[in-house]
Amino acid sequence: MIARLRTAILISGRGSNMAALIAAARAPDFPAEIALVLSNKSAAAGLALAKQAGIATAAVDHKIYAGRDEFEGSMQAVLDINRIELICLAGFIRILSAPFVTRWRGRIINIHPSLLPAFRGLDTHARAIAAGVKLHGCSVHFVEPELDSGPVIAQATIPVRDDDTPESLGARVLAEEHKLYPAALARVAADLAGAEERTRFAQGRQRD
Numbered sequence: 001m002i003a004r005l006r007t008a009i010l011i012s013g014r015g016s017n018m019a020a021l022i023a024a025a026r027a028p029d030f031p032a033e034i035a036l037v038l039s040n041k042s043a044a045a046g047l048a049l050a051k052q053a054g055i056a057t058a059a060v061d062h063k064i065y066a067g068r069d070e071f072e073g074s075m076q077a078v079l080d081i082n083r084i085e086l087i088c089l090a091g092f093i094r095i096l097s098a099p100f101v102t103r104w105r106g107r108i109i110n111i112h113p114s115l116l117p118a119f120r121g122l123d124t125h126a127r128a129i130a131a132g133v134k135l136h137g138c139s140v141h142f143v144e145p146e147l148d149s150g151p152v153i154a155q156a157t158i159p160v161r162d163d164d165t166p167e168s169l170g171a172r173v174l175a176e177e178h179k180l181y182p183a184a185l186a187r188v189a190a191d192l193a194g195a196e197e198r199t200r201f202a203q204g205r206q207r208d
């Protein structure tokens, strides 16, 4: 059996995507195990939800550090202690530095509430309505140093209605996010675990 990848979810707020990932990972054949939920805000509602779900939690408050290097150094230490192999950003609002992202390249993914590359950044639903697009949605992508860039792993699309408000559109997109993110995590984790298994197999063969 292929080992389940030890995955950390990084949050800053309510954690509805986090909850969807935790629920999906309860299935015994899900290729990732949610081993940690880490927040930069100790009062994040998602942290309490994760605790209730019996998941290990940690808060690394960015405000107490002299700068981003120190903050990220602390996060890295917590990730290392928990033997994390894969990171899911789920409403994590701090911008991560290029060295941190590069260190995790291929092992850090994010969900963004738009059809990337359209509408990077904030207020995506209001901007989609203002632009008059007929289709909107969400994307899961690998994280690269540049904000909301990086190869797209999966997208879900929904029609924009004539009477949509940012709130009504956002609610329908969020429902899609909760289905898309677990599916995308499963794919990434299965690919990574499969690659590791193949490497181990090849190394074993070399030793024979």
Ligand code: GRF
Binding pocket: 011, 013, 014, 015, 016, 017, 018, 046, 090, 091, 092, 111, 112, 113, 138, 174, 177
């Ligand atoms: C979601 O809209 C996600 O796409 C964006 O931040 C929001 C997080 O919401 N990156 P939640 O904390 O998962 O409920």
